[in-house]
Amino acid sequence: MERIPNGRYTQEFREEAVKMATDGCLSVMETSKRLSLPKTTLENWIRVSKAGHLGKIGKGQRLLTEIERELAKVKRELSLAKMERDILKKAAAYFAKESLQGTR
Numbered sequence: 693m694e695r696i697p698n699g700r701y702t703q704e705f706r707e708e709a710v711k712m713a714t715d716g717c718l719s720v721m722e723t724s725k726r727l728s729l730p731k732t733t734l735e736n737w738i739r740v741s742k743a744g745h746l747g748k749i750g751k752g753q754r755l756l757t758e759i760e761r762e763l764a765k766v767k768r769e770l771s772l773a774k775m776e777r778d779i780l781k782k783a784a785a786y787f788a789k790e791s792l793q794g795t796r
Contacts, residue, residue: 701729706749709734710741 701709705727713723721737724731730770740746756764 702755702781706737706746707741710737710746713738714741 702738709723709727709729712718718726720734721731723729724734726762727734737746737749740749
């Protein structure tokens with residue numbers, strides 16, 4: 693599951709995440725990993741839920757449009773591709789250097 697940009701989650705998602713973490717079958721860390729959710733966000737939801745105010749979180753936010761979600765996805769993919777490119781550049785330079793030293 694991929695992260696939702698700008699932390700915009702539905703009320704149902706928040707409730708299910710809190711339920712998964714508090715039922716005891718999964719730890720907060722494991723739940724946050726499975727839901728691709730920051731651990732601190734989930735901990736905040738649990739704290740607010742215990743106070744009985746989980747329904748008040750996110751009332752002023754509007755839902756993302758399909759285009760906004762797609763843009764966020766493309767930005768993530770581009771960032772990942774850039775990171776992979778940089779790693780490959782460094783690896784290629786390292787192995788080129790090694791092969792030059794080995795022929796001497």
